[in-house]
Amino acid sequence: MEENLQKEIKLYHQKLQRLESELSLLYEVSNAMRTTLDLDEILYIILTAITAHAGLGFNRALLFLVNEDENCLEGKMAIGPGSAEEAGKIWSEIDAERMSLEDLIACYEQYKNNPSQLDQLVKSIKIPLREDGGILALAAMEGMPIEVLDEEVRSKINDLILDILKADYFVIVPLKAKDKVIGVIFxxxxxxxxxxxxxxxxxxxxxxxxxxxAIENSKLYQQTLYLSYTDSLTRIYNHGRFQYLLEETLKEAKEKNQPLSLILMDIDNFKNYNDNLGHPAGDEVIKKIAEIIKNSSRKQDIPARYGGEEFVLILPETSKEEARIIGERIRKRIVDYPFKDKEIQPQGAITVSMGIATFPDDAENKKELIEKADLALFAAKNKGKNQVVIYSIYLGVK
Structure with a gap:
């Protein structure tokens, strides 16, 4: 009887130790997540805690979030080795350096700058949220954990994503916020x-x-940031965000010794259109022009609403001639667009004038670059409008 009692006490102590360890881990990770509202950093903390030996100790952890607009799961991040050999090497290094969970979480910047093959693979995955979307979609739609822990169960599952991941035995758990499924962890x-x-x-x-x-709070924070950065009418960057981004891209251009061009645009005779058709009609023109500018730009370009009927386009790594070509493309697409009642305009169409200035040819700082682009825009207006003018130091403009 005493022997049985000792066994029960030992078992009880083991359960207490495990519970203490689990609560300590939750406390540590929760504290880490509270230090940031950056979504990617929060995802990194989550997956690091799942894969670290000082955490839950899984070999791999993949995180997918629900995209409500496209009704799908999107791969957002993955942590884990790409092979058994790599796994052994990583785990040996961590053990040798005696890295704690806190140490691993502190490696976020290093992780961000050196994405793994697994991470890149997962970020390319989109899974439709429907019955034939596979087991990850099923976990999200049902909102319940799914365990595949033996060969018999695994053999009954035909899933392309599992085949791509070469997954045998695994667990999928839903991510929930206020009883709503926002993603899954594999x-x-x-x-x-x-x-x-x-x-x-x-x-x-x-x-x-x-x-x-934590993920839902981060997403709400990022949505608030997005609203503060963007123009409410056009949904492109507002004046304040433009000023910040121009400063940052200029710094980068200086560091890399690369050109940067700026196009300042103004809708021609816009007051005439507004006065005759009213502000709602004018707002529709502004929204469409913003859309044309955005769709006519390259991935690295940064469009913004400068104010009123003025727009700007930041063009990193772009010479004067390249900027002129982009500007002409935008100008022609605006001229050709069938705006409602465009015939009331003096030129029989909605048109824009543009001024271009380039770093380092025309300016060394943000203030000078905007001033030179504005001078070029002024010249475009004086020359008859509906044209692109490049700043010139010799003639003022040409």
Whole structure:
């Protein structure tokens, strides 16, 4: 009887130790997530805690978030080795350096600058949220954990994403915020082949509940930032954000010794259109022109509403001639667009005038660059409008 009592006490102590360890881990990770509102950094903290030996200890962790607009799951981040050899090397280095969970979380910048093959693969994945979307979609739609822990169950699952990931035994848990599924976490032990236990799944589920709230708070914060950065009418950057981004891109241009061009645009005779047709009609023109500018720009270009009927376009790594070509493309697309009642305009169409200035040819700083582009725009207006003018130091403009 005494022997049985000792066994029970030992078992009880083991359970207490495990519970203490689990609570300590949740506390540490929750504290780490509270230090940032950056979504990618929060995702990194979550997945690091799932994969670290000082955390939940899974070999790989993948995180997908729901995209409500496209009704799909989007791969957002993954942490884990790409091979058994790489796994052994990474784990040996971590052990040798005695890296704690806090140490691994502090490696976010290093991770961000050196994305793994697994991370790149996962970020290319989109899974439709429908019945034939596969097991990850099923977990999101049902809002329940899914465990595949033996060969018999795995053999019954035909899923392209699992085949791509070469996944055998794994667990998927939903990420929830206020009882709403916002994503899923996939975790497995592909290299160590360590069995996934009920305690592992319980801890992962508990952890996912905390993570879901942190992710939702971050998304709400980013939405608030987005609204503060963008013009409410056109949904492109506003004047304040333009000023900041021009400063930053100029710094980068100086560091890399590369040109940067700026196009300042103004809708010609816009007051005439507004006075005759009213502000709602004018707003529609402004929105469409912003859309044309955005759709006519390259991926690296930064369009913004400068104010009123004026727009700007920041063109990194772009010479004067390249800027002129881009400007002409935008100008022609605006002229050709069938704006409602465009015939009332003096030129029989909605048109824009543009001025271009380039760093370092025309200016060394933000203030000078804007002033030179504005001078070129003024010349375009004086020359008859509906044209692109490049700043020239010799003639003022040409």
């Amino acid at each position: 975790a497995d032990n592909i290299y160590s082949r360590k069995p996934i236990t009920k305690d592992d799944i319980k801890m992962l589920t508990m952890f996912a509940n905390h993570a879901g709230l």
